[in-house]
Amino acid sequence: AQSVTQPDIHITVSEGASLELRCNYSYGATPYLFWYVQSPGQGLQLLLKYFSGDTLVQGIKGFEAEFKRSQSSFNLRKPSVHWSDAAEYFCAVLGRGGLTGGGNKLTFGTGTQLKVEL
Amino acid sequence: EAGVTQFPSHSVIEKGQTVTLRCDPISGHDNLYWYRRVMGKEIKFLLHFVKESKQDESGMPNNRFLAERTGGTYSTLKVQPAELEDSGVYFCASSQVGQGVNSPLHFGNGTRLTVT
Numbered sequence: 764a765q766s767v768t769q770p771d772i773h774i775t776v777s778e779g780a781s782l783e784l785r786c787n788y789s790y791g792a793t794p795y796l797f798w799y800v801q802s803p804g805q806g807l808q809l810l811l812k813y814f815s816g817d818t819l820v821q822g823i824k825g826f827e828a829e830f831k832r833s834q835s836s837f838n839l840r841k842p843s844v845h846w847s848d849a850a851e852y853f854c855a856v857l858g859r860g861g862l863t864g865g866g867n868k869l870t871f872g873t874g875t876q877l878k879v880e881l
Numbered sequence: 882e883a884g885v886t887q888f889p890s891h892s893v894i895e896k897g898q899t900v901t902l903r904c905d906p907i908s909g910h911d912n913l914y915w916y917r918r919v920m921g922k923e924i925k926f927l928l929h930f931v932k933e934s935k936q937d938e939s940g941m942p943n944n945r946f947l948a949e950r951t952g953g954t955y956s957t958l959k960v961q962p963a964e965l966e967d968s969g970v971y972f973c974a975s976s977q978v979g980q981g982v983n984s985p986l987h988f989g990n991g992t993r994l995t996v997t
Contacts, residue, residue, distance in 0.1 A: 767923070799988075806885065807924075807972065807988035853924065868914075868937060869986070871924040 906975030
């Protein structure tokens with residue numbers, strides 16, 4: 764069974780500083796990988812995803828993530844954080860066998876709460 | 882395009898009572914999912930509908946939970962009787978069928994359920 768570990772429960776960064784949120788997954792092969800963000804009072808919004816090809820993927824809001832097979836990691840990065848990035852971030856995986864009925868059955872990590880200091 | 886709508890946004894009930902959560906997916910989305918996040922834990926899959934059919938309900942915790950999607954449109958998730966451990970945020974998501982993993986999940990804002 765697949766699993767996702769987000770080792771940092773809370774992270775605080777200053778506005779304008781760089782950000783890296785860690786994500787490690789466990790899966791027997793290369794999974795599909797996702798990062799979602801949940802802002803206060805909002806639903807989960809997809810930031811970016813990795814399926815195949817270039818291991819550095821670009822997402823919305825200036826975020827990027829790099830898939831590293833050797834480390835089973837898919838860390839999320841942003842060069843300069845804005846106060847509006849304060850939210851909770853979730854890493855998720857979908858096993859390549861998880862396409863039952865053409866759908867997406869995701870396994871999520873426990874989330875990382877990002878606080879941005881002005 | 883209207884997003885996924887969940888109602889109510891918050892619900893506080895006593896142990897032993899019944900609560901029904903509702904999800905209206907995006908129009909035309911035949912895939913509908915329920916997920917749950919218990920406080921401090923990961924978001925966990927509950928079940929998956931394709932139209933009105935339950936495709937996968939392997940994540941449903943026990944028989945106190947009943948999900949329906951009559952007519953293949955909106956879905957309800959009933960908890961009866963509610964227990965303290967049922968407290969959490971219940972998310973609904975929808976997506977189009979036929980595009981596999983390329984069809985992104987659209988999540989609702991969630992229903993925060995508190996059982997006292």
